[in-house]
Amino acid sequence: MKLATIVDNINSRDGQLVVVSRDLKTAVKTTEIAKTMQEAIDNWNVVEPQLRKVAEDLEKGVLENTFGFSTAHIMSPIPRAYHxxxxxxxxxxxxxxxxxxxxxxxxxxxxxxxxxxxxxxxxxxxxxxxxxxxxxxxxxxxxxxxxxxxxxxxxxxxxxxxxxxxxxxxxxxxxxxxxxxxxxxxxxxxxxxxxxxxxxxxxxxxxxxxxxxxxxxxxxxxxxxxxxxxxxxxxxxxxxxxxxxxxxxxxxxxxxxxxxxxxxxxxxxxxxxxxxxxxxxxxxxxxxxxxxxxxxxxxxxxxxxxxxxxxxxxxxxxxxxxxxxxxxxxx
Known part of the structure; x- marks a missing residue:
């Protein structure tokens, strides 16, 4: 599973978490699972299986809300960290x-x-x-x-x-x-x-x-x-x-x-x-x-x-x- 953070004008400091395809070409937002990487890692035991299901569906091409993964609009995977x-x-x-x-x-x-x-x-x-x-x-x-x-x-x-x-x-x-x-x-x-x-x-x-x-x-x-x-x-x-x-x-x-x-x-x-x-x-x-x-x-x-x-x-x-x-x- 590959995860990234894209620019989000609403949550400008922490961005929006997305799941990315293995070939790094497409992505999908995970708003209903976790909005940010920090939120995901804070609740990893619960969130990780859900994110994996999204990743599997992304590889199968069965998701409708995907978009091109553009490196021009990405942040650090975790834009700021506690440590x-x-x-x-x-x-x-x-x-x-x-x-x-x-x-x-x-x-x-x-x-x-x-x-x-x-x-x-x-x-x-x-x-x-x-x-x-x-x-x-x-x-x-x-x-x-x-x-x-x-x-x-x-x-x-x-x-x-x-x-x-x-x-x-x-x-x-x-x-x-x-x-x-x-x-x-x-x-x-x-x-x-x-x-x-x-x-x-x-x-x-x-x-x-x-x-x-x-x-x-x-x-x-x-x-x-x-x-x-x-x-x-x-x-x-x-x-x-x-x-x-x-x-x-x-x-x-x-x-x-x-x-x-x-x-x-x-x-x-x-x-x-x-x-x-x-x-x-x-x-x-x-x-x-x-x-x-x-x-x-x-x-x-x-x-x-x-x-x-x-x-x-x-x-x-x-x-x-x-x-x-x-x-x-x-x-």
Whole structure:
């Protein structure tokens, strides 16, 4: 089952939930079942079977109130969330970044996940512009996988965590690299360096991934293309040190999590692969290690980033994130 949120002038902040066909061509509103994604996930046990029936009828072509699924009128699958926590599950990525600046990776990083809380008051749509004031802030994309959960009790262990994963989607975790050093130097985490985040056009139930979903990871390549040039296509199921079950255990250690919580994987990366990068920072690190200095610039105004995951038959699973970097002027 594939779900999305379309623009709704009445419910402008949270949009209207729709069920989308597997080929991403048609959709149908679910107003009588759940108006929004948050309403659906809040009542998932009751709502999910009803949404699945709609999805089945949509595939059969027996519904009359369908419409063309246009990416021009869609929002993030969940336009705002109570909780958005992003991890750094691909430790080889962290190791590479530290190596490029001559720092060793602490041994604890291989056993204890890194996470931070991101801004969840509003997300931008998969085709919305990335608005940034200054190119010198070091504009970068980060291609990731994320899950949406139901209510998770405090102290949940990995063995119980898998059942709480209800939906899977892609992420572009936009990062302003040149603002990071000063923020981390304060030893209090990210804020200014992490502007609004975007997600894929649709979120899918894990069964849509078939054998490519093992219960805690997605085993498919995640492709990032900048200005029609491929940056990387690492397999999201390889080198994921901490799978989503382990991330859930980590973030629920001291408190429960609310339905609709989004947990990101962090930048997908494959160790030692020439095709294994999902952000420009990693590309620049590889250049630094090999040549002594980075050659690839960060994104500029007018650049376009595309992020997509295809299944084993070459079909788009989540739709494509396609965004243009645009300068904004305060005031």
């Amino acid at each position: 958005w926590v992003d991890g750094s599950a691909y430790v080889t990525h962290v190791e590479l970044v530290r190596k490029a600046r001559g720092a060793e990776l602490p041994a604890s990083f291989w056993a204890d996940p890194l996470v931070y809380m991101g801004a969840s008051d509003a997300f931008i749509g998969p085709n919305d512009d990335i608005l940034v004031e200054n190119e010198e802030w070091g504009i970068d994309f980060e291609a990731e996988v994320a899950v949406i959960t139901d209510d998770i009790p405090a102290g949940t262990k990995t063995e119980q965590a898998q059942k709480h994963i209800k939906l899977v989607m892609l992420v572009n975790d936009v990062t302003l690299r040149n603002l990071i050093p000063n923020e981390l130097g304060k030893q209090f985490g990210f804020y200014q360096s992490k502007p609004w985040t975007s997600f894929s056009p649709v979120a899918v139930t894990p069964d849509e991934l078939g054998a490519s979903w093992d219960g805690t990871k997605v085993h498919l390549p995640l492709t990032s293309t900048l200005n029609e040039t491929k940056i990387g296509s690492p397999n999201a199921g390889i080198d994921m040190t901490f799978d989503f079950a382990r991330l859930i255990e980590h973030v629920s250690k001291t408190r429960s999590l609310t339905a609709g919580t989004i947990i990101g994987s962090g930048t997908v990366a494959n160790n030692g692969s020439p095709d294994g990068s999902s952000c420009l920072a990693e590309v620049r690190c590889l250049e630094t290690i090999q040549n002594g200095a980075p050659e690839t610039p960060y994104m500029k105004f007018g650049d376009t980033i595309e992020i997509e995951m295809l299944d084993q038959e070459g079909n788009s699973v989540f739709g494509k994130i396609k965004q243009k970097v645009v300068q904004y002027f305060p005031g």
